[in-house]
Amino acid sequence: MTKQAICRIIGGCLVILIGAGVGFASYFLWNGAPDSWRDVVASTATVKAASRAMVVMAFVLVLSGVLAAANGPWGTTWAAIATVVFIVAAFWANQTLFGSLRLTHTGSNIIVAAVILLLLWVGSGTKT
DSSP states (O other): OHHHHHHHHHHHHHHHHHHHHHHHHHHTTTTTTOOTTTTOSHHHHHHHHHHHHHHHHHHHHHHHHHHTEEEEEEHHHHHHHHHHHHHHHHHHHHHHHHHSOHHHHHHHHHHHHHHHHHHHHHHHHHHO
């Protein structure tokens, strides 16, 4: 297996894992924030709407991650786009649901996204 294939598969799998995590969080927020989540400051209606958007994002992340890992057509491109969209949406979601950007959380998201984008770039075989 080549370095390119390994990077593409690892990048795709990381995108799939992020999608699974987003889907898992959406499940818990589907009917509003649980009482034990005291840091959620948004209204129940806002939490439900965010949860529905998270389901869509989770589906897109998992699908694009599978396409990337399987070397499907445009797989690495779609996975990279989905990753960037996820990072942008995470800023909005943190501000909306928690009332702050939660810089530790969003900072780690940016670092992981940078690693994923690097893996997908190497995995795509694109030359600059």
